[in-house]
Amino acid sequence: SAVISQKPSRDICQRGTSLTIQCQVDSQVTMMFWYRQQPGQSLTLIATANQGSEATYESGFVIDKFPISRPNLTFSTLTVSNMSPEDSSIYLCSVSVLGGYEQYFGPGTRLTVT
């Protein structure tokens, strides 16, 4: 398994600003992902964070809005840029550990945009 931490756990931000969310894992992992969970809805995959290269985005998500970094095998950041109230969601990172497909999730970052 893997122990995943996210910072911040929650934040309230003003429209038009940006927030960077950090995801730290206690061991090296193969895959890291970022998901969004809008209020009352299930999870939607934003992108796969690739180590040392550009992230792979899902349909409907773009790099200018959600830039992602993954400088090494245990750390990734997601930035939510030029925020609007529609970006109010829980953002979660997940990982798959070496040799397995089971995914483990961080505790999430609850973002409210006013």
Added chain:
Amino acid sequence: KQEVTQIPAALSVPEGENLVLNCSFTDSAIYNLQWFRQDPGKGLTSLLLIQSSQREQTSGRLNASLDKSSGRSTLYIAASQPGDSATYLCALGSNDYKLSFGAGTTVTVRA
């Protein structure tokens, strides 16, 4: 595109009753299926992972079955407890590790 449906959306049972949660999917070419638990405002906790070649997995009071031919999985929770109250999500995994989630079943176990 994989479509994942969970019925019912909400369930309320008295303590001690067995829980049966359903998950159906449209594309049987899955790599695995994973059941998660989510407490209000929290992240996800992995409960069980079933590989596509398996029919079921068990962990304590939890048992999950998988029938690819009919596109269904069922999560059984025996002898429910108030601490089992949460939202339960099923997710279909592909060979590129991506997960497609259902909307979840919110369970309330009444003491």
